[in-house]
Amino acid sequence: MTAVAPDNVDPIGSAKAEPSLTPILNLVASGMEQVNAVIIDRMQSRIPLIPELAGHLIAGGGKRLRPMLTLACADLVGYTGDRHYKLAAAVEFIHTATLLHDDVVDGSGLRRGRKTANIIWGNSASVLVGDFLFSRSFELMVEAESLKVLHILSNASAVIAEGEVNQLTAQRKIDTSEEQYLDIIGAKTAALFAAACRISAVVAGRSEEEEQALDLYGSNLGIAFQLIDDAIDYESDGATMGKDAGDDFRDGKVTLPVILAYARGSDADKAFWKAAIAGHKISDDDLAHATGLLRQTGAIADTMARARHYGKQAIDALDRFDAGAAKAALIEAVEFAIARAY
Template sequence: MTAPAPGNVHPIARAPDAPIAAPSLDPIMALVADGMDAVNVVILDKMQSRIPLIPELAGHLIAGGGKRLRPMLTLACADLVGYRGSSHYILAAAVEFIHTATLLHDDVVDGSGLRRGRKTANIIWGNSASVLVGDFLFSRSFELMVEAQSLKVLKILANASAVIAEGEVNQLTAQRNIDTSEAQYLDIIGAKTAALFAAACRISAVVADRDNAHEQALDTYGHNLGIAFQLIDDAIDYESDGATMGKDAGDDFRDGKVTLPVILAYARGSDEDRAFWKAAITGHRISDDDLAHATGLLRSTGAIADTLARARLYGQKAIDALAMFDDGAAKAALSEAVAFATARAY
């Protein structure tokens, strides 16, 4: 029997009698292990400063247990397109600095208390220090982009940085607005999350001098992976706990963030349910009991299940985008990374 083409089958979808193995990041981590050592050297070097607070605060988040998925994607995509240079190491570090800077700023804006199960930098050092160190890391990322000596790469990552900021502002304007549309929500997460995933992948094709079709394929892969990743995050904000998520459970609910699960539940709810959502999103119903009630409504309306299903659809789009590339360890690892991202809610 001929095996189905890897690009046409979602790695989570298996025959009913097939053994179930939990998707893992192990393949991509093994693939890029040596490269990540080189990236970490760049990160440690570029986060240094004559001002001791900068490496102390930056190091708190950078060393805080994150999987560094975005720089791993840069390295894995470089392997996929056959790149044999070293520019992808400094660019992967630049991607991680952009991501870390946005996290520092996000935690200030959201007033978050936990990140990856640890106190956030703004709780320990204050908002001002967190914002300024975030600015420092953004600056370092642009230094690294320049070192790569590619105006096209600089344009892609600079644009991604601007789009991320636009997405965060868009989210801020939508906060506590129960009438936020699904289209606006998708625009928000496409900017604040998916843009960096897409750029992190695309730049590998650029430094490898691959054609626009290969660039676009990696951009599409990263974008759809980023959307799927954020959809899962938004679902497990209601379905998981702080220990599992590494952040305070129900943060989105208490912050009045209108995510896809809420949009779906509000649209499907009774008049009484819709009145509850209006009160909750505007900050008038945010107790633990209210969170439990909200979670119950999300389940009874199928909002959580449908959000997870939507994430899997975007995950499939990401995998399909890899179809033009040769089969091998890199393609398999990138496909399983999608499976891992979309299975985090289970």
């Protein structure tokens, strides 16, 4: 695996440029124009509120990493058709719909540095427009004329919903296990990454082995991505993260850093975590104390180390594919996802 360590030095000791999404952005630039055209067309409705609300989130500055992965993986497997444009748009609609629903469930007020749709238009409108986008995504899946693609993306949608419900049941429960946490992020984040990558091999008619390799790449990238998100919730700021710093802490979400810090803490530390996750300690001072405990116990550092492990698994999954611009871009996308923490 290419070095992604904090000191940003490659295995032979020479300085290495900061990883970025520039390679994958350049690789899929023309294809993303096609995808964006589909997105703009399919979010239209005779009901003006629908494109207004959907457009607020879709145009909100997100990287659109998931549809970019669909296009990059299509390039990797040599696909020359055009069905992947609609499928990439379907992936983005699924993701956007889940964000709309998540913000309602979490009561979030900020996403990507902007007010969330539920704050501007209310919870009911956000949920219903999310449902509209889910419906549009299924239209696009059907138009791909592949039952296997339909199965993969529809299953991913169901798994995401299961993950959200699982997370809801674990909220404010300090005894949430590491196993349950990994199950949650494997469902709510990694499932769509995996599906977004795998469907490119399906439409290209590649082997089951190549499908599984891209699924493994996407799944491990998704887990690494979420682990870093959970770590920087305590280490970053709103401008960097695109959401309020400490949101997970105030929402009582038991993420891996908290699980590790709680297990390693003293009796006094455990008492603090129990009160904090229950919602009784949510001030800025409490957040600062929590962050201090996470650092003292090595919980943040170990979460980042775990992310690097999953990142290596993602990169290793690409071993069966030939070297080239697409493979290099997909590898650097992993490195970028992890480097966000440093």
